[in-house]
Amino acid sequence: MTAECPFSLVWFRRDLRLQDNPALQAALVSGLPVMALYIHDPQPADGWAIGGASRWYLHHSLLALQRDLAEVGVPIVCLKGSVAEQMKRFLTRRAVAKLFFNRVIEPGLGEIEADICAFAERGKAEVERFHDDSLLPPEMVSKKDGTPYKVFTPFWRHASDLVQQIGVEQCLFPRPRPAKDPLSTDSLEVEKLGLLDEHPWHQKLQAYWSPGERSALKMLSRFLQESIDGYDDWRDFPARQGTSRLSAALHFGELSAARIYAVCQGRLAHEAGEGARAGIRSFLAEIGWREFSRHLLHAFPLSPAISLNRRFEHPGAWVQDDNDRQLRAWQRGETGIPLVDAGMHELWESGWMHNRVRMVTASFLTKNLGIHWRQGAAWFWDTLVDADLASNTLGWQWVAGCGADAAPYYRIFNPHLQARKFDSAGEYIHRWLGDCIDPAPLVDLGASRVQALQRYQAAIRGVNG
Ligand SMILES: Cc1cc2nc3c(=O)[nH]c(=O)nc-3n(C[C@H](O)[C@H](O)[C@H](O)COP(=O)(O)OP(=O)(O)OC[C@H]3O[C@@H](n4cnc5c(N)ncnc54)[C@H](O)[C@@H]3O)c2cc1C
Missing domain, CATH: 1.10.579.10 (DNA Cyclobutane Dipyrimidine Photolyase, subunit A, domain 3)
Known part of the structure; x- marks a missing residue:
């Protein structure tokens, strides 16, 4: 089969994983062969070009994703440039019948997503987008008067009640199996994105991080085994390995907030000791702060540049x-x-x-x-x-x-x-x-x-x- 036969396209963004990925999952059951796309914009319109250390992490995370996708028969194409332009060109040139992606909640990106959806639909491609970056879509949580929360405790009380009611099971999917009818397209090299600076200053980061979904899952499981019970006691002591160090994995979506929430709730249900339960609750509250940050950024899109007060x-x-x-x-x-x-x-x-x-x-x-x-x-x-x-x-x-x-x-x-x-x-x-x-x-x-x-x-x- 060639790429010119109709296929489903998964646009990867901050969801660089196979497991628990709603967009990938939907594409894999779409009945069409699947291709993945990643677009790196070195000069985004909002001015927040990805920083040097993050570019190193992203480079290696994409390489890991490419390897993992190859195992299930999904090639990935990596493009560089304006996201909207690159995506439109791709949609025009290739036989994309269905487009799947997970939203990213950041200022300006909603408009780009809407523009891409409209373009794809005009070209007769079906589009499905999912919420994935946080436990709840940020617009779902607001005060009774409809205004956004500005204080964490009532926000998290409300948000965690909603998450309890809705559940996260609908966001959890096993690692996909290899496709029966994979596309024969070659993956386009991650190297071409030019994410790494020529000067090899970033090599030192290898001693600390192993980007990629598999490594993130291992880190999560080690944290659950060794540290979560004492999290409440040790998370403030910088010399200790008292916290999860999962922030980069969460940022790039190598691991989903829903998966973390689900495993923590599972532990709470079976954990009798109050100390350990306090550790798990306290860790979940940090996931709550992450959630709160998305809620605030959505409500106050100018806040990266201007003090709220x-x-x-x-x-x-x-x-x-x-x-x-x-x-x-x-x-x-x-x-x-x-x-x-x-x-x-x-x-x-x-x-x-x-x-x-x-x-x-x-x-x-x-x-x-x-x-x-x-x-x-x-x-x-x-x-x-x-x-x-x-x-x-x-x-x-x-x-x-x-x-x-x-x-x-x-x-x-x-x-x-x-x-x-x-x-x-x-x-x-x-x-x-x-x-x-x-x-x-x-x-x-x-x-x-x-x-x-x-x-x-x-x-x-x-x-x-
Ligand atoms: C000045 C300042 C700048 C920060 N910049 C960032 C940043 O750019 N990226 C980032 O992910 N975090 C940032 N944080 C929040 C926090 O410091 C890191 O998330 C945390 O240190 C990551 O370590 P960990 O994964 O071991 O956290 P853990 O304690 O294991 O917490 C688990 C997860 O919860 C989330 N989390 C924890 N604390 C916070 C918090 N205060 N706010 C939002 N989410 C949180 C993170 O996703 C983290 O991985 C910043 C905090 C401060 C004070």
Whole structure:
């Protein structure tokens, strides 16, 4: 059979997996041979071109997907360029009878999806799209008055009630079997997407990550066996393997939130010990924060660029950083504050940072240095393998005190106290800094804290010019 015979097309996006993939599943039972397509847009219209560390992760995740799809007889074509243009050209040139894809909830993407659907349908292709990126479509959860939630606890109470009622079983599918009648088209190389920088800086990431669905499933099962029971006790200690490290797998959809929810509920049903149950509930609440981030991004699509609390856009709320001197010191982990520097080194070396340390480093940047959260968010965007528009925006605005359900502005993390509490033996700091701790702090923590509070008071009164 050739590609010119009618076939079903699965447009892969943030769902780089075979198991629990509604779009792939629907294509496989469509009665037609199946082809997969991935489009990488290096210059998306929304300006959020995928960052360097994430590109490395994506490259390897696509290679893994290509191998896995080959096992079930589905070739994948990888294209580069504007998503709408590439997709339309593909639909025009190839015999696509049915198009299947899972939605991605990000600003501007809904319009692109609608445009592609209309184009495909005009060309007589059937289109089916599914919700997959979060447990619930974001538009499904709102307050009684129809407005979006801005506070996590009532949001998650409402959302988890809905998930309980609806269930997630409809999103769970076994790994597909090899197709009886596969297409003979060759896969088009992932390498052609040019995701990897020429300079091999990214090779170091291999020591920390094995992108791909199989590896994500193994990580999940190891986390369930070894860490989830103690999650509530250990998740804040950065030297420990106390969290799942599944954020990149979740971002790229190597694993679905529905699968995680289902296995956690299964464990809760059979787990008698209260400690373990607390661990599972607490882990599910983090999946809830991920859900909340999507809800917020959907409701406030400008939030990656603008503080939800507009007072924080007042220039007086931030400090002028001449030649980005302080920003650069923070990026390089040369602030002289050990926990901050250790975190920034962990990020640079591994493409990831522990959540507790993300909060401390972000607080130091936005409060002690007074640098706008957007600049920190941009650095994380480029250096995290799990860079995620919704979670990164929520995280930064939360720490900066200007977002939904944000930490109050006056909650300024003291990195020394945080280190004493969560890294008392100095293991984490030593792991990432060795013995080379810069003796001269960039700023005095006490004085910069007072200045931050003064800036805040002035900004909320709106008296700065
Ligand atoms: C300043 C800042 C920036 C952040 N940027 C990102 C980002 O770009 N991408 C990202 O995935 N997370 C981000 N987070 C949230 C959080 O730090 C990471 O999700 C978490 O550290 C990932 O580690 P884990 O997989 O071991 O998490 P676990 O503790 O095992 O949690 C399980 C999953 O829940 C989700 N999750 C956990 N905490 C949060 C949270 N606070 N908000 C949203 N989802 C959460 C993640 O998908 C995570 O994989 C940010 C947090 C802060 C404070």
